[in-house]
Amino acid sequence: MNKTRVLGALLTAAQGLALAIASLVGGVVLVVLSVVSIALIPVGIGAFTTPLVLSAVRAHANLRRRLTTDWGRMRVPAPYRPFPSDMRTGIVGIMERCSLMVKDPATWRDLRWLVLDMTVGFTTALLPAALTVYGVHGVLLPFGLWQPLANGSGENWYTFVPVTGWGTAFLAAVIGAGLLAVCSVLNPQLLRVHFLLSRGQLAPPREVALNERIDQLTETRHEALDASAAELRRIERDLHDGAQARLVAMGMSFGTIEALMDKDPDHAKKLLAQARETSAEALTELRDLVRGIHPPVLAERGLGDAVRALALRMPMTVHVDIDVPGRADEPLESAAYFAASEALTNAAKHSNAQQVWVDIHHRDGMLRISVSDDGQGGASIGHGSGLAGVERRLSAFDGVLAVSSPPGGPTMVTMEMPCRLAPARPAE
Structure with missing residues (x-):
């Protein structure tokens, strides 16, 4: 069996186990606390405890949204209504916050999801881990594991095989290896069901x-x-x-x-x-x-060569790694070029960097641009760095901008936007 597929099955099983624990523990604790706290609102106590409990519910739901996005490759936006900017403080503010959270439909969707998650979600997440552990158990039986596990009659059943000696232990190992092979195909599908359930409950309604x-x-x-x-x-x-x-x-x-x-x-x-x-x-x-x-080299040679030409004009050393097998639409290609240009210009003007790394690649329908430098850090969006303009430029194409720039560096500016590529046009 392919080693990569085995490692993939083990990784999926580990993810499923982590999700199963989070589903069961988080679901039971938060559902109980939420029901008790909301029930105590009429007597006054719940007005103070409910905002805290529902905030914990939202934090738990947002964590699962991130895991659904990162592990399941399914984006799940948070649907909560924003709190007013002029919300009062003190006891009146707490009661107002409680009222707003209870009236938010997203709160009740979260609670409904918690109930489903600690039952159906727990099962779909635990199955990959259980099947994988059972398969590994069968593979390990020939290594003497069957002897200490044998019951008083000297038998240790594995599926339909009574393991009573080395011969049946090796037969059980073959069955266990087959089960692991099945897990390499089945586990991602089981986990996908779990993520589909989470997305269906946690995503906002279509309206x-x-x-x-x-x-x-x-x-x-x-x-x-x-x-x-x-x-x-x-x-x-x-x-x-x-x-x-x-x-x-x-x-x-x-x-x-x-x-x-x-x-x-x-x-x-x-x-x-x-x-x-x-x-x-x-x-x-x-x-x-x-x-x-609109740089002529961008129109004639495409994003890759345009960024390479741009890098040659920078006052510091720029390492460029580009994997874009085709051409994007001209408006999007232009936006990507000027976004990379602004990030490089910021690095040259503000970071005191000696080296900059530009990585541009296209994967799964997304164009990702990463500009990193070894400078002094401290970059942020909206503080005169030009990154706010980049964010506005990308937002017109449903793009996003993320900046990681702790004081002292390094700085990493990551830009991503949906992009469909056409075959590269031959140079004239």
Whole structure:
């Protein structure tokens, strides 16, 4: 049997055992505390204990949502209603918090999930571990394990085999190995049932999810419009203050040169040389402006080569590792490029880093960009680092941004967004 499949079955069994313990212990404790606390609300005691208990329920449910996302590859958003920003403090605030939590439909979905999780969920999570342990037990029988396990009559049954000696012990080992082979296929499916149950109970209803999606799209639309307007203003400003001013100066110089051509040819030659330098500077500024709008290398060669070209212009050493077998849509590719560019620019300006590592790869329909450096750390979203703009840019494509940057470093900026790739276009 494939070693990888065996290790996968053992890992799934360990995950199932951990989930089974969490389902049973967490479910029983939290259900009992919740029922008692809510029942005591009319007499006043529950108004003080219920917010604490329901907060524990939410923490437990959010942990299971993360495990469902990480282990089951099923994203489960938290559906809780936000508390008002002007919530009062003291006894009145506690009672208001209790009322809001009890009236939240997500609270009752959590409690209903707890009951199902400590029964059906416990069973579906425990089965992979139980089957795997039973298979390992059969495989170990030939190593003398059958002797101490034999009962008073000298028999030790394994499935339908009475293990009474070495021969039957080896037969049991064959059956145990077969059971492990079955577990390598069956365990992920059993655990998937557990995760499907969790997602079905913990995810918000379709109506709530649609309303949240509408709110998110409205917000990202406004942010995209604001960002577009700001970008247009920047382009207008750069043209007015840069290339346009140089072109106006060139026009004035040519008028002077025309007047001096016959009277003072030497001075006219000097002005022509200055005009040539001014035209070169204007051309450079225009090229930089075009590169800032949409780099030609990005359009011609794709995200990988564009980021490699960007890395060559950085003042520190940049290690680039890219695995993107195809081309994304142009708007998304542009957003990914400028997100990586902003992260590299931040590292160059603020981190005092000597080395930066850029990793871009595409897996399971997601484009993931990671920019890490060995700098001083302390980066955060929304503190003038430019990362807030990156987050807004990514949100227009349902992307997310995560920053890990403790004081002293290192810093890791991770960006991820849904992405479908088309085959790479051949270079012309």
